[in-house]
Amino acid sequence: MNVAPKVVPVILAGGTGTRLWPLSRQSLPKQFISLVSHNTLYQDTLLRVAQGALFLPPVVVTGADFRFFARRQAAEIGITPTILLEPARRDSGPALLAAAAYVRDLHGPDTLMLALAADHVVTDTPAFLACVEQAAAAAAAGHVVTFGITPSAPSTAYGYIRAGAPLDGGVAARVERFIEKPDLEAAARYVADGYLWNSGNFLFPAGLMLAEGARLEPELTACAEASVAKARTDLGFLTLDAAAFGAARAISIDFAILEHTDTAAVVAGAFGWSDIGAWDAVHAVSAQDENGNVMQGAVALHDSRNSYVHSDGKLVAGIGLDGLSVIATDDAVLVMPSDRAQDVKGLVGALTASRRNEVNEHLKMHRPWGTYQTICRGERFHVKKIMVEPGGTLSLQKHHHRAEHWVVVRGTAEVTLGDKVFTVNENESTYLPCGSVHRLANPGRIPLELIEVQTGSYLGEDDIVRLEDVYSRQ
Structure with a gap:
């Protein structure tokens, strides 16, 4: 077998996974949660395509809300990806076209790009890697290759692929037809006829994807390319240009390119794949x-x-x-x-629709500097446990409607209150009057833990006026 060309993994990590509520929520979606192993789904995806004989360093595409999750969880497993930030949600079409422009500009138009969802499960990594090598040969020959999964049973949760004639010199076949999620009767017929599930993961030359985009979706592709050309670097992230990216219409890469290109090919895989799109799927892939x-x-x-x-x-x-x-x-x-x-x-x-807070937020909320967790909430008071990572710094801020009491239970707090800066040690406390300008930081080498008691007429998280913020939040 010929040595496969190097591949740039591009991980899409911006989804929300509402079907896995109440564990997956807007504030902490399923890709950043440990569901089927001790790692998160995102970490398992990164480890599957770790830099080595086949792969170049990865690129991660996500939103600003998840950027610190993406970097921190990658660092925990010893991986340093390039992280592209989407200024707005526009589905997978603009995201992958922008990533293709970035990969092309960095490595050249013939560079192969493996587009993967961050929230999928693969139980047989060696079989997956073998499938990638097979797909790489077809992609290098000028095809956009999708990974088709041999169905285990009829399912209405997936799209289907009808494979056509085999390509010369490999196991890939031309895609004869893409089919949207069917009803159960049609799904049973497709399985009987040998159709494959569409995994939604693709391998292609970056330049080919952009050329097909320019032919099939010229405005969309121009917006994506412009968002990369005008991107800016901040805190180690590459933020796509908001105006250019925001002008792109929201559309999946399937609808935009894959279902219309005449370069589409498919490689069948049996590597224990699941998109774990619902709780029954999590059950199926778990021990x-x-x-x-x-x-x-x-x-x-x-x-x-x-x-x-x-x-x-x-x-x-x-x-x-x-x-x-x-x-x-x-x-x-x-x-x-x-x-x-x-x-x-x-x-x-x-x-x-009924504005239940439980839809979007967990009691324990993650922030760039650490976490906070609600302990008790009542009329005119809110009690939280706050943990600040070593070196972490909250924004310089004030509140219009609440005062706060801080009691340190572990570590040492550096507190800014007005024009004063002082330390608060374990078993000590301080009071922050309503309207006072203040900041909390952890100058130590161990996590800082404190109990915060808020009192006032309004205790919403939107009553924060940030004056300075090292994490560039608004």
């Missing part, structure tokens, strides 16, 4: 006991079978469960028949 149950966290089941139960904290005990999914977090519990997993999106829509 099950002899009764078909998956138990994660503090869970105890009796006389139960074929169920998925996940707890982030409190003990969840079940008796006589059969085919149920139970997901418990500190502030929400979801209970449903496992075969209704696709309905979670509708439930989240209804909760959003």
